[in-house]
Amino acid sequence: MPEATVILDAIAIQRALTRIAHEIAERSEAGADVVLVGIPTGGDHLAARLAKILAGIWNHPVPVGVLDVNMHRDDLDRRAAPQIHPTVIPFDVTGKTVVLVDDVLFSGRTTRAAMDALNDFGRPKKIQLAVLVDRGHRELPIKADFVGKNVPTSPGEKISLRLVESGAAQDEALLKKK
Amino acid sequence: MSWTRKHLLDIESLTADEITTVLDTARAFKAVGERAIKKVPALRGKTVVNLFIEPSTRTRISFELAEQRLSADIINFSTEASSFKKGETLKDTALNLQALNADFIVIRHSASGAPHFLSRVLDAHVINAGDGAHEHPTQALLDTFTIREKKGKIAGLNVTILGDILYSRVARSDIWALTKLGANVTLCGPSTLVPKTFEQMGCRVTYDMDEAIRDADIINLLRIQHERQRKTMFPSIGEYAQLFGLNKARLAKTKPDALIMHPGPINRGVEIDSELADSDRSVILEQVTNGLAVRMAVLFLVNGGKVPHDAAGN
Secondary structure, three states: OOOEEEOHHHHHHHHHHHHHOOOHHHHOOOOOOEEEEEEOOHHHHHHHHHHHHHHHHHOOOEEEEEEEOHHHOOOOOHHHOOOOOOOOOOOOOOEEEEEEEEEEOOOOHHHHHHHHHHHOOOOOOOEEEEEEEEEOOOOOOOOOEEEEOOOOOOOOOEEEEEHHHHHHOOOOOEOOOO | OOOOEEEEEEOOOOOOOHHHHHHHHHHHHHHHOOOOOOOOOOOOOOOEEEEHHHHHHHHHHHHHHHHHHHHOEEEEEEEEOHHHHHHHHHHHHHHHHHHOOEEEEEEEEEOOHHHHHHHHHHHOEEEEEEEOOOOOOHHHHHHHHHHHHHHHOOOEEEEEEOOOOOOOOOHHHHHHHHHHOEEEEEEOOOOOOOOOOHHHHEEEEEEOOHHHOOOOOOOEEEEOHHHHHHOOOOOOHHHHHHOOEEHHHHHOOOOOOOOEOOOOOOOOOEEEEEHHOOOOOHHHHHHHHHHHHHHHHHHHHOOOOOOOOOOOOO
């Protein structure tokens, strides 16, 4: 069994999301043109939670979508075929500020794939990136706009996020050594 | 989720889990077809050869569109315009295509086992688009996809396959897929075309059409394959239509929600009344739409699987 350390517990995750929501609100005061798009698995649940908090700040519902990026990955012939999740974007992204939400930012390749995938749905006015954990080791010039926690890691380690929405007993983010 | 295969050669060797993986993946690709931009870059830079050594229109077009929607480059190779006419062997043709760095070969051939043979001599991914009377795996996958989408499940459903079973690769692939997923399969048609030996595949054989469709949730009609029959297997088309053609009177005695399927091309007035083919009980055209999604899923899945390592997640 690899050794696992809790890097964020349930309270810390909730606190981080609340702070990220306020930072998003600070950047877009009325929030009229802000939509959230989560990247499965993990980012979709976080996007739904952020939307709830933002709705409380702005006093209006915030649209949430789910974007699967697997068809746009750059490593499809180097790995076992990834599991594809349904993409659901029930609004027009053109002219909107789209906040992409992911659980962990690592190489940046998922984010690049997400930006490409999003382009197939329209031309957003802005794309911003919110992540719960930034673990470093970027392979592309990509930087998150909103970060829950910066965690220094070594490339061989793995971060896994457990959320109650996907059946975990409680929210937690774990760092596993290999 | 489980898929580590390099080729799609048949349904017989797939597990229920692998079939379900294709169906789940196809669902996502069907949604891509409903977007304004219907193309994704998953196979960008890959070359697909459609090697159709037997005439086909719908399967070839469906594969071709699937390949285009995945951004692959395509070479079409058909009997009429090929060097087969000049006496080149299948292996030599395939090696020539590989020398052009083809990444995928989609093959339709009149000889059973041709795709399996190619998969042994080539490095490319091989997809069986129908081999003789052996198998037509993507047809079975689109049939099961359609059934699952319409009925919400496959296990426990009664599926009746009617017509020319003996010469049908669709029937064989369908039987494998449906029985693996837990459906009860009944076969029916003229006794010359539905040998009792099919019971060994785990299905029921009957020669009474009304009994065969009475409790069916799905009625899958197959075309009489004149081109594959060496001699006449039944007295006349008229008699076939009378004994085994689906008409209004017969359909009235089935379950009210039984669906009609057909892999096409349909012979109106033979295996099915023209009116029924266009009725709301028929899902024949939806099968065509789903075929595209299923073929995209298959191409996508076989493209991976070379190095199964833990690249997912972060």
